[in-house]
Amino acid sequence: MLYLDNASTTPILPSVKDEMLKYLTDYYGNASSINNELGNISKKAINKSRFYVAKLLDCQLDEVIFTSCATESNNLIIKGVVEANINFKTNRIITSSKEHPSILEICNYLKNKNISTTYLSVDEFHCICINQLEDELKKGDVLLVSISWGTSERGTLNDIEKISDICNKYKVKFHTDATQVVSKIPISLKKYNGITYLTASGHKFHGPKGVGVAIIKKKGLPIIPLIHGGGQEFNLRSGTHSVHNIVGIGKACEVALIHFNKNKQNITELERFLKFILIKKYGKNIKFINDVPHKIPGFLNVKINVNLLDDSKKNMTITSSKSACKERKLSITEQAKLKNDGFKVFRLVLHPYLSFDDIKNIELN
Ligand SMILES: Cc1ncc(COP(=O)(O)O)c(C=O)c1O
Numbered sequence: 001m002l003y004l005d006n007a008s009t010t011p012i013l014p015s016v017k018d019e020m021l022k023y024l025t026d027y028y029g030n031a032s033s034i035n036n037e038l039g040n041i042s043k044k045a046i047n048k049s050r051f052y053v054a055k056l057l058d059c060q061l062d063e064v065i066f067t068s069c070a071t072e073s074n075n076l077i078i079k080g081v082v083e084a085n086i087n088f089k090t091n092r093i094i095t096s097s098k099e100h101p102s103i104l105e106i107c108n109y110l111k112n113k114n115i116s117t118t119y120l121s122v123d124e125f126h127c128i129c130i131n132q133l134e135d136e137l138k139k140g141d142v143l144l145v146s147i148s149w150g151t152s153e154r155g156t157l158n159d160i161e162k163i164s165d166i167c168n169k170y171k172v173k174f175h176t177d178a179t180q181v182v183s184k185i186p187i188s189l190k191k192y193n194g195i196t197y198l199t200a201s202g203h204k205f206h207g208p209k210g211v212g213v214a215i216i217k218k219k220g221l222p223i224i225p226l227i228h229g230g231g232q233e234f235n236l237r238s239g240t241h242s243v244h245n246i247v248g249i250g251k252a253c254e255v256a257l258i259h260f261n262k263n264k265q266n267i268t269e270l271e272r273f274l275k276f277i278l279i280k281k282y283g284k285n286i287k288f289i290n291d292v293p294h295k296i297p298g299f300l301n302v303k304i305n306v307n308l309l310d311d312s313k314k315n316m317t318i319t320s321s322k323s324a325c326k327e328r329k330l331s332i333t334e335q336a337k338l339k340n341d342g343f344k345v346f347r348l349v350l351h352p353y354l355s356f357d358d359i360k361n362i363e364l365n
Contacts, residue, residue: 002317002362006349007152007180007299012248013206013353019251020208023244031241032232042243049250053213056253057198058188065214065233066246070179070201071102072226073214074146076237077175077197078106080223081144082115090143093117094136098126100152103177115143125292126151130162137170144173144221149187149198150180153321153347154290155299157181164194173197173221179204183256183263184296189215196220202245206351207252211245263352267298270350274300274359281362282308289345298350303343304364313363319346 003011023045029038031046046066053064067073078093093110095103097119107117118136120128128147136142145167149160160176167174175197178187183205189195198215202208216223216236229238256263278286278300285308290301321344346364 001315002358004348004350004359004362005318005320006351007155007204007347008320009203009209010206010351011353012203012208013252013255015255016207016248016251020244020248023247027243029243031243032230042241045243045247045250046241049246049253052250052253052257053200056182056187056257057200057213057215058190059198059215060218062234063189063215063217065216065236066241066249067212067214067233067237068210068242069212070100070177070199070204071212073199073201073212074100074102074175074177075106076214076226077199077216077223078103078144078146079110079226080236081173081175081197081221082110082113083224084222085143086113086115090141091115092139092141093144093146094120094133094142095146096120096122096126096128096148098122098151098153099146099148100177100179103146103148120147122151125156125290125294126154127156127158127294128163130159130166133163134166134170137166137172142170142172144175146175146177148177148180150178150184150296150299152180154301155180155296155347155349156290156292157185157294157296159294160195161192164192166194167196168194175199180299181296183252183260184267184298186260189217202249202252205252205256206353208245208248211242211249213249259352264297266352267350270352270354270356270359271298271300273356274348274350274362277360277362278302298352300346300348300350302346302348304346306342306344309344309365310363311365314365316363316365319348319364321345321347 027041029042031042033039050064054061173196177199179201182200196217200213202211227238285305287303
């Protein structure tokens with residue numbers, strides 16, 4: 001079986017698992033119990049993880065808030081900003097029609113709280129148009145812009161530098177969901193200083209499930225937490241730290257930093273090889289629908305004529321067509337439409353630890 005659904009989740013690295021295991025066995029202290037040795041060991045481990053997250057994203061240590069997943073981070077940032085800052089003058093969110101459900105469903109929910117949302121249209125690659133964003137910002141009533149860095153169906157990259165500059169120009173806070181791009185492209189929150197908030201998730205880059213990060217810049221608007229309690233994460237998120245998971249995401253960041261260049265080279269070569277194999281197999285009957293320079297390395301989006309798909313090869317390659325949350329929500333009519341169109345769309349997402357041998361016999365169904 002070949003697993004190419006790495007936009008949905010990635011396998012955990014052995015070095016990440018080994019590091020985590022220590023905090024599931026011997027080092028079980030509560031990181032807030034600073035008067036005992038075990039508590040201190042956990043606290044130090046969390047500090048170390050925070051250091052590697054901040055280093056990978058090029059931000060300050062106290063801007064890193066550990067959460068349970070990217071979905072929680074998106075909720076914390078968007079609902080938190082709205083709840084703390086809504087007023088009669090600025091009461092609009094700008095996002096795009098192709099965001100992950102964890103953005104779209106929040107905006108939908110906020111309709112009942114007198115927050116309106118403008119959904120920017122996107123091009124065929126699911127990227128927004130900067131001029132349309134600027135036209136909306138000129139109206140002067142925008143509280144927050146939320147645009148993903150990497151789009152989750154096409155795997156393309158929005159022009160975050162330009163969006164960051166334009167949000168700076170209009171003095172509007174900008175949140176980017178970077179869940180699909182962390183560890184795959186260089187990210188510097190110091191360089192793109194128009195980004196006020198950023199979201200990431202451990203399981204998308206060889207860390208564990210159940211841990212995410214919300215980057216909340218100090219110059220950001222005030223935020224009301226989602227979860228109230230002991231205030232463990234700089235009073236922005238409460239709950240006893242999930243030490244093993246936080247250790248896991250920290251280790252995944254450390255590995256991503258150390259191997260960044262090598263991994264980029266591996267994934268570029270793997271992608272070239274996969275394209276070669278697919279063209280050899282399907283010739284003109286395969287269309288690469290995200291074949292642009294501004295895309296996530298290792299992320300292929302292809303369309304294949306259904307007549308060429310061999311039913312006997314079912315489950316030999318694990319793929320998807322859109323985000324796992326969206327696939328779960330596909331209506332029966334949408335599923336029928338996909339079949340009737342006579343083609344099938346696949347997201348083929350590699351990771352850098354695969355080999356040519358792993359992918360050379362790819363079979364799609
Ligand atoms: C862009 C984006 N945002 C958010 C999420 C949700 O991530 P999590 O599973 O950590 O909640 C995903 C997962 O597919 C995603 O692709």
